[in-house]
Amino acid sequence: KLKGIGEYTAAAISSFAANEAKAVVDGNVYRVLSRWFGVDEPINSPAGKKLFQTLADEVLDQKNPGQHNQAMMEFGALLCKPKNPDCQICPVREGCNAYQTNRINLLPVKLKTVKIRERYFNYFLIIDENQLLLNKRSINDIWANMYDLPLIENSTYIPVEEVSELPEFKNLFGNQAVIISASPIRKHILTHQRIFAHFIHIQVDTAKINMQPFWFFTSVDALEKLALPKIIHQFLHDFYHLQNVQSQLFFSK
Known part of the structure; x- marks a missing residue:
């Protein structure tokens, strides 16, 4: 061949x-x-x-x-x-x-092919003491009414070091927010979509956050009561495991 x-x-x-x-x-x-x-x-x-x-x-x-x-x-x-x-x-x-x-x-019959949509999510991990900032998702998108983290979605890949320069980032978190760390890209496959997600841990004065209508702070222990997309569940599991935070009800699943 x-x-x-x-x-x-x-x-x-x-x-x-x-x-x-x-x-x-x-x-x-x-x-x-x-x-x-x-x-x-x-x-x-x-x-x-x-x-x-x-x-x-x-x-x-x-x-x-x-x-x-x-x-x-x-x-x-x-x-x-x-x-x-x-x-x-x-x-x-x-x-x-x-x-x-x-x-x-x-005739002939041909199956319709559905174009796979690629989406690039920059998720932000914001912790205030034992409180984690979450977002309740819209009913008009994937993971309807489930809970994830605050995010900025882009049409193409953007390096982590450039995310803090985005106008959307400055509008949400101000000019003083600092990126502490970022995860490697995590890929999540859905039927007609591919999600490429960065999880970016930022330090920010919570009083200066431009809180959105569906954002709220919750305790880590309360996560067990919330419906989280798999990619969010897995990231938080990994993050808090590395941080040695014990939340057995949530992470033993």
Whole structure:
């Protein structure tokens, strides 16, 4: 195997250049096979890819694989088109399952792919004696009505040393807030999102914090009563474990 050479390219090269009996399956071939056989298995699913490769292998002209592959691709590109296929002049329409069952516009089936959203969270750990500053999350976002830490979200990664220069940071914590430490980035995978979180321990005069509507201070012992996202729970567990704070009801879970 050569780096960068996938199954499609390998089959195309071997059949066209060496006349080896390798069936090529591209978008055009998927469409032709799906309509001809009436297959509604999604062409971009693992099972679909395997099925259509099997079908392509079965119908391959073993004596003339190169010509066969070229004909299949051109047939799909020129006649059996994605939209407005020329079924009325198609020479094989009588054997086409999709044509006979009036499913031309329904095949092939393709799974919709959901774009993964990447989010960059800068969480702030603020402790006043035994009180921890928390935030109650909105009902309109992930972790609805759960509790996390005050945060500034950015569209891209920002180094920790630059976070304190953000206008949002100065607006929330003033010009005298000091970063004590920061965790390495923690990655949290959700169904359609990837969260990249920094946890930044800052020292700040709590009287000068621009308290937001859903921010509040609570004791460490009270955390057991609150619903925390996994990434928050794990960070606080690790942080207080290192600080030798005993909160067995919360951390023994």
